[in-house]
Amino acid sequence: MRVLHVAAECAPWAKVGGLADVTGALPAALSAVGVDAALVLPLYREVRERGIEGEPVAGPFPVRLGGRAWPVTLRRATHPEGFPVVLLECDELYDREGIYVDPGTREPFPDDLERFGVLCRGALWAAQVLGRWDLLHAHDAHAAAAVAMLAAGYRHTPLEWTRSVLSLHNAGYQGLHPLAAAATLELPLGDTRPGGPAEFWGRLNLLKAGICAADGLHTVSETYAREIVSGPEFGFGLEGVLRERADRLVGIPNGIDTRAWDPSRDPHLPARYDAADRSGKAECKRAVHRLAGWDESDLSRPLLAVVSRLVDQKGPDLVLEALPALLDSGARLVVLGAGSREYEDAFTRAAASRPDGIWTRIGFDEPLAHRIEAGADVFLMPSRYEPCGLNQMYSMRYGTVPVVRATGGLADTVLEWDPTTGRGTGFRFEAPTSEALLAATARALETYRDPHAWARLVWNGMARDFSWEGAAARYKDWYEGVGRG
């Protein structure tokens, strides 16, 4: 079986969040179970800056979109995990700083529609150039139009029998545009009639268009698959269409890249460790203290951490509200994140006013994310919703205990610690409030004071297997079902 993935991100070349981690690992995991998988990605400036350019295989070819022809060249590269990546080269659209947001204005690029429209149309062209495909697998709103385009008109082409699947990594980002943009993408006119597949409250909704057109729908955890059909809190207005297509919707949880995230050989860490010998973890904690300017000789205070996009979804406001009480309880906090200016400023101010308790780094810093995962004792994820979430899994693997809101993939991967049985891998809470976060963190800190219990809890997390193998086998079965129609 041959599957062509289409996505706007791919780690380690172009990463904003967990989508990149998934598209950077899933194709390789699929190959290991006998699915021949490749990925189409724009050739962004940051990909080039990493020395990745690929070899030209076709083009420039005029990709038509909105009455214009965009010259696109297909370049073939090999991902570090071994799978083929087709890079779409179109400098006018992709040779600039930023993936979704213009770093100058902090707003989405005004030609967003063209950037991702050309990704979709270009991917369908690439698919035809590169042979036959059983499935096109689009990820999120940026690639969803490829599914709608495929359904709308590739009869009598090599794609005639290609089926399509769409993964929803986050139903909160839907690709909304003025309705007239449907013409630019050349989606069928009927799609934009009120209540039509691409119409959403008078606007064009690319995710909805993809949901309606795909042969199969997938999301990244079982709980989130139930949540998104349950109501607007998780479905963001798409719960109705998702409910109508619920028989096509599966939840297959993400794995993690257990090679890139391995405390026993992580090149970013000042010291390495594993479940049997965790002594190197103390060295990692010391290194975080050094970075924060804290006393390195006293590591006794519990170290909490947040590594996250700083947006409402992740509940940074709950951490900010809980902060005084967290620090008064004797804990310290390190924060690495970027996102909305309001949250960035609030964490920066908090660090300036209580420098002995909180240290903040605003920005995106992959090596530092690894060092914080290793150096912290407790990892906070008070997400309002979390389709899967990867950091809780990285945390457990790094012996760092997650405190999570029990939603989506967090609910599926973190088990509440039970001091009587010695089972469990973290601490969970239900209400999206700072009080609930504080109560769960208090349970974590109480357990931290009992070294035996803590060692057991850490061990339980480190022993969990979050590798991609199981997920890849489930994808394969699902693909085969979709392929049979």
Ligand code: ADP
């Ligand atoms: P989401 O995709 O919603 O952001 P995930 O938990 O699935 O959430 O994945 C987030 C990924 O992005 C993780 O690999 C995390 O380490 C990384 N990440 C988030 N913010 C930063 C940052 N500021 N610097 C480095 N890595 C980050």
Ligand code: GLC
């Ligand atoms: C999204 C979600 C996150 C998920 C990631 C990868 O960005 O917010 O929960 O882990 O996609 O699927």
